[in-house]
Amino acid sequence: MTDQPISVRSGEELPLEALTSWLRGRLPGFSTIENVRQFPGGFSNLTYFLQTDAGAFVLRRPPFGADIKSAHDMGREFRVLSLLRGHFDKIPTPAVFCDDADVIGAPFYLMERVQGLILRNRPPKDLALTPELMRRISEATVDTLAELHALDLYATGLLQMGKPEGYVERQTTGWIARYYKAETDTVDNMNAAAEWMQQHRPPDGPPAFIHNDFKYDNVVLDPADPGRIIAVLDWEMATVGDPLMDLGTSLAYWTEPREAEALQLAAANLTWLPGNLNRAQVIGRYAEKSGRSVDQMLFYYVFGAFKIGVIVQQIYARYKKGHTQDPRFAGLLEAVKYFGRQAVTAIDKGQVSNL
Numbered sequence: 075m076t077d078q079p080i081s082v083r084s085g086e087e088l089p090l091e092a093l094t095s096w097l098r099g100r101l102p103g104f105s106t107i108e109n110v111r112q113f114p115g116g117f118s119n120l121t122y123f124l125q126t127d128a129g130a131f132v133l134r135r136p137p138f139g140a141d142i143k144s145a146h147d148m149g150r151e152f153r154v155l156s157l158l159r160g161h162f163d164k165i166p167t168p169a170v171f172c173d174d175a176d177v178i179g180a181p182f183y184l185m186e187r188v189q190g191l192i193l194r195n196r197p198p199k200d201l202a203l204t205p206e207l208m209r210r211i212s213e214a215t216v217d218t219l220a221e222l223h224a225l226d227l228y229a230t231g232l233l234q235m236g237k238p239e240g241y242v243e244r245q246t247t248g249w250i251a252r253y254y255k256a257e258t259d260t261v262d263n264m265n266a267a268a269e270w271m272q273q274h275r276p277p278d279g280p281p282a283f284i285h286n287d288f289k290y291d292n293v294v295l296d297p298a299d300p301g302r303i304i305a306v307l308d309w310e311m312a313t314v315g316d317p318l319m320d321l322g323t324s325l326a327y328w329t330e331p332r333e334a335e336a337l338q339l340a341a342a343n344l345t346w347l348p349g350n351l352n353r354a355q356v357i358g359r360y361a362e363k364s365g366r367s368v369d370q371m372l373f374y375y376v377f378g379a380f381k382i383g384v385i386v387q388q389i390y391a392r393y394k395k396g397h398t399q400d401p402r403f404a405g406l407l408e409a410v411k412y413f414g415r416q417a418v419t420a421i422d423k424g425q426v427s428n429l
Contacts, residue, residue, distance in 0.1 A: 077192040077294070079111035079123035085399060086112065086120055086138065089178055096177045101170050101184065103128035118389070119146055119310055123187065131169060135182040138398060146310060148181040149173055154235060154309045155185065161230045164218060164306050188305040190294035195342035201300060205349030210301030212351040213359060215293060218303050219324060220363035223282040223317040230283070236314025238281030245319060246271050246377065253384040256391040259407055263414030264387075267380045270421055276370045284320035286311035289327040290343055321360055322374025325353050326382050326416065330428050337412045354427040375426040376417045383413030 082088070090107055097104050109125040113132075122133040136146030148171065155168040171183040193211070197203050227233040250268045285292075287308055294305035327343050330352055334341035344350075351359060353375070361368045386409045393403035420426050 077113070077190065077194075077198075079113045082110060082112040082122070083400065088122060088133070092177050096172060096174075097126075097170070097184075101126075101128055101131075118385075119148075119308070124184070130187040131184045132166065132187045133182055133184050135178060136180045137392070138179075146180075148183050150235070151310045151312075152183040154232075154312045157231050157235070161225055162222060164303055165309075166305055166307070188294050188307075189297070190304050191297055191300055192294055193290040193344050195344075197344065203344065203347055203349075205347075207301055208344075208347050208349030209351070211290075211295065212345065212349070212356070214301060214303050215288075215290065215324075216351065216356055216359045217363055218293065218306065219285070219288050219321065220360055222285060222288075222306070223320070223364055223366075225283050227281065227283060227314060232283045233314060235283070235312065236281075238278065238314050238316070240278065241281070241315035242275055242278050242319065245315070245381075246275050249377075249381050249384050253380075253387060256384070256388045258387070258391055258394055261383075261407075261411055261414050263418045264380065264383055264410065267376055267383075267414055267417035267421070270417075271373065271377055271380065274373050276373055279316045279318055279366065281314055282317040282320075284313060284315055284317050285309065286313065286320055286323060288320060288324045290345065317364070317366065318368070318371065318374045319377060321357075321368075322371065322376075322378035323381060324378070325356060325371075325375045325426055326378030326413065328353050328356060332428055333416070337409065339406075339409045340412060352427050352429055354425070354429075357426070371426060372420060372424065375420055379413045379417040379420070383410045383417070386410050386413065 088110055090110065094107050104126055106127045107124055108127065111123045113121040113123060118137060120135050120137055124131045124133055134148060152168050152171040155165055158165050166185040166188045169184040169186060173181045175181055191198050191201065225232060253264060253268065285306065292306060292308045293303050294307065296302040296304045329340045329343045329346045331346045334346035357368050357371050386406050389403055390406040390410065392398055419428065
């Protein structure tokens with residue numbers, strides 16, 4: 075039932091001779107790569123499975139065609155995992171980082187492979203996602219996010235990973251700018267959401283260390299007890315800032331039943347299955363576990379929906395420019411429209427739940 079890699083996609087192969095040469099002497103006990111496969115999920119950084127004579131590892135590198143100077147910072151992601159060790163036990167152990175882009179074409183790092191279940195668009199075989207189990211998973215997801223936000227920024231050294239002052243303003247203006255830089259088609263709802271956010275931006279709340287991409291396919295479940303989270307993956311956007319911005323992004327990914335019928339990509343996040351908390355219940359449980367005020371969650375949800383729309387738009391723009399041939403990207407403009415519509419619907423209704 076554990077998450078399994080598949081054959082490497084054409085055009086995304088690793089230069090094994092150069093990689094092997096670099097790893098020798100840097101990865102303890104390593105001499106040979108025995109097998110390479112690729113994890114199929116995700117739309118951003120590329121993730122590979124490496125079976126070596128020193129054990130099994132996961133390699134992460136930026137996507138082809140991405141601007142690795144301003145995003146997809148592998149060194150930063152490696153530092154995050156290193157700082158979290160000993161303070162937050164739900165992470166894979168980082169192994170080695172390479173900042174020399176000449177080795178495989180981009181910076182990369184290796185970490186341990188965590189054997190577990192990941193809820194992608196199709197449930198793992200032989201795992202019955204009963205309402206009772208989905209309730210436990212959804213509650214554990216919210217609780218883990220609150221646990222992350224409770225970390226001491228000073229004791230962990232995580233404060234160095236961000237600038238909390240002015241975070242909400244920077245994020246709002248920054249993501250709006252990214253959207254228009256990557257724009258390929260006019261999406262009226264994205265334009266409307268951008269204008270509304272600029273007029274309704276709240277002040278920064280108390281800062282915390284935040285993940286910024288916290289959703290089901292970035293958490294690893296215990297195969298022996300699928301209601302328990304054993305690891306959180308994909309720390310590329312983690313930083314220090316207002317934790318409600320983090321929650322807002324998670325809520326935007328948190329698909330409810332009616333939305334799963336509207337867009338296949340939205341249905342890939344299995345939060346719509348019976349038993350899951352709905353978005354209003356997620357907010358209530360987070361408030362209970364974190365002790366934080368959630369009075370302004372409409373803004374944070376709208377921001378989250380807009381931000382995901384921008385991320386999808388950036389990927390779609392790379393596809394249109396020919397930087398990637400991944401056929402999954404051809405229809406992503408519909409997903410941009412979907413997230414813009416989600417944001418405007420919430421604004422019109424004055425609530426985040428669409429039940």
